[in-house]
Amino acid sequence: MIRIEHAVKYLDKKVVLDDVNLEFEDGKIYGLRGRNGAGKTMILRAIAGLIHLKHGTITIDGQIIHQDIDFPPELGLLIESNNVLPDFTLRKNLQLLAKIRKVATDEMIDEAILRVGLDPKDRRKVRQYSLGMKQRAAIAQAIFEQPKLILLDEPTNAIDLDGVKSMRAIFEQEKQRGASIILASHNPEDLSVLADEVIDMAEGKVINAQ
Numbered sequence: 257m258i259r260i261e262h263a264v265k266y267l268d269k270k271v272v273l274d275d276v277n278l279e280f281e282d283g284k285i286y287g288l289r290g291r292n293g294a295g296k297t298m299i300l301r302a303i304a305g306l307i308h309l310k311h312g313t314i315t316i317d318g319q320i321i322h323q324d325i326d327f328p329p330e331l332g333l334l335i336e337s338n339n340v341l342p343d344f345t346l347r348k349n350l351q352l353l354a355k356i357r358k359v360a361t362d363e364m365i366d367e368a369i370l371r372v373g374l375d376p377k378d379r380r381k382v383r384q385y386s387l388g389m390k391q392r393a394a395i396a397q398a399i400f401e402q403p404k405l406i407l408l409d410e411p412t413n414a415i416d417l418d419g420v421k422s423m424r425a426i427f428e429q430e431k432q433r434g435a436s437i438i439l440a441s442h443n444p445e446d447l448s449v450l451a452d453e454v455i456d457m458a459e460g461k462v463i464n465a466q
């Protein structure tokens with residue numbers, strides 16, 4: 257369970273999170289909707305522990321971010337800029353990350369790469385991938401350790417039509433596995449097909465009551 261209480265964040269003297277209060281139950285998919293600049297990415301960054309709030313708290317299973325823990329303990333993350341290292345193969349990327357938490361085996365890594373429609377034996381560096389392949393690689397990175405919480409910012413961007421369907425199927429399977437997913441999307445179908453609950457945001461505020 258994730259609880260955001262009175263979250264306030266300023267950037268360049270502008271309020272980007274304005275007294276946000278939200279609760280996310282385990283095992284559900286939540287969609288964040290809103291115009292460019294509404295604060296969707298900021299919410300994801302805050303839950304991931306990537307920004308410090310001016311006021312308020314974010315509690316993950318009873319532990320407060322930046323007080324009890326630095327980051328959510330089991331996190332899969334795909335936020336905006338692609339953070340897959342471009343000068344390694346995707347397999348090497350995931351193997352390097354796997355050394356940190358030591359939960360993912362080589363089999364889990366290969367399975368994640370196959371699930372997103374890429375080839376674990378591909379010798380190309382991620383730099384040489386197409387835009388859509390890079391996005392698939394980022395999805396593989398977000399899911400390969402079977403995390404409890406998955407945060408996805410525009411996960412289906414740049415992915416072809418068939419690919420979008422299979423990525424949505426992956427997110428559904430992750431939910432069935434027990435993961436909680438919070439995704440920001442401008443794709444209405446991502447939200448209508450996937451989300452158990454949609455949260456509307458505008459100007460740093462949540463505008464629909466939960």
Ligand SMILES: Nc1ncnc2c1ncn2[C@@H]1O[C@H](COP(=O)(O)OP(=O)(O)OP(=O)(O)O)[C@@H](O)[C@H]1O
Pocket residue numbers: 267268272290291292293294295296297298299440
């Ligand atoms: N590095 C930054 N410095 C200053 N302001 C920022 C920075 N990053 C984001 N902002 C501001 O924070 C606000 C919320 O941005 P955020 O990226 O959360 O929006 P969003 O809802 O994800 O938009 P989009 O749909 O375009 O991805 C915007 O007003 C944006 O200008």
